[in-house]
Ligand SMILES: N[C@@H](CCC(=O)N[C@@H](CS)C(=O)NCC(=O)O)C(=O)O
């Protein structure tokens with residue numbers, strides 16, 4: 545029988561993200577998946593309200609953090625991985641293809657000094673690499689498409705698919721960021737849907753279609769039968785045509801140029817300048833035009 549970890553989702557309304565704590569109830573060991581560092585774009589203030597909420601939950605449960613996991617370098621929010629590492633001492637991890645994403649954005653930000661070897665994380669996972677959360681067996685599946693470094697963490701019967709499948713009524717993630725590919729996303733989703741039907745699917749965003757309450761948990765069986773994209777579109781080509789047409793209409797996430805410079809650096813803010821202030825760098829006209 546596949547082990548059933550306890551999974552708690554924390555919805556972050558500012559970016560419609562879901563952060564997770566996945567725990568082995570037997571040992572009290574847990575992993576944090578895709579934690580958000582708060583950012584208010586109007587004042588350029590950063591904050592740790594969300595991350596502290598997760599830490600309070602973990603303290604209350606008496607859990608010990610074993611891993612701080614990111615599924616991909618996010619384009620819409622800052623990762624709280626470094627903050628949580630400082631607080632817990634747990635290692636940070638991401639997929640090893642992050643080095644390709646680092647190369648891409650190193651060029652866009654014109655950062656000749658930037659290390660593009662992934663050494664900003666404690667662990668880079670390879671495809672199908674195994675690990676554990678407490679005594680629960682876990683493994684990594686490469687899931688490129690939304691980004692070329694995206695991975696899915698499968699912990700017992702729970703798959704953290706982030707920006708591949710959303711809830712069945714919302715379809716799938718966009719695939720038009722630098723390094724994205726709708727066809728690759730299709731194949732990644734096929735791998736996820738090949739997991740056992742009862743596998744619990746935990747998504748990374750919920751944009752609350754029709755204004756319904758936020759939701760984040762489904763199963764492979766539900767996704768196969770009901771996902772508005774996957775239940776209807778039967779080939780990679782059909783899927784890519786629908787996905788690419790929709791993506792052309794979507795404006796870039798408002799924080800993409802802010803977020804990638806922090807998230808390709810494992811959630812570290814830029815070093816302060818001589819006056820003690822940290823600055824972000826925004827390249828103009830670097831993303832192939834706007835959906836005006
Ligand atoms: N309005 C949001 C958009 C965020 C966005 O583009 N989200 C990505 C995931 S990072 C996505 O796949 N969206 C799918 C869609 O909007 O259909 C923002 O500006 O941050």
Ligand SMILES: [Fe+2]
Nearest residue numbers: 618619620707
């Ligand atoms: Fe994303």
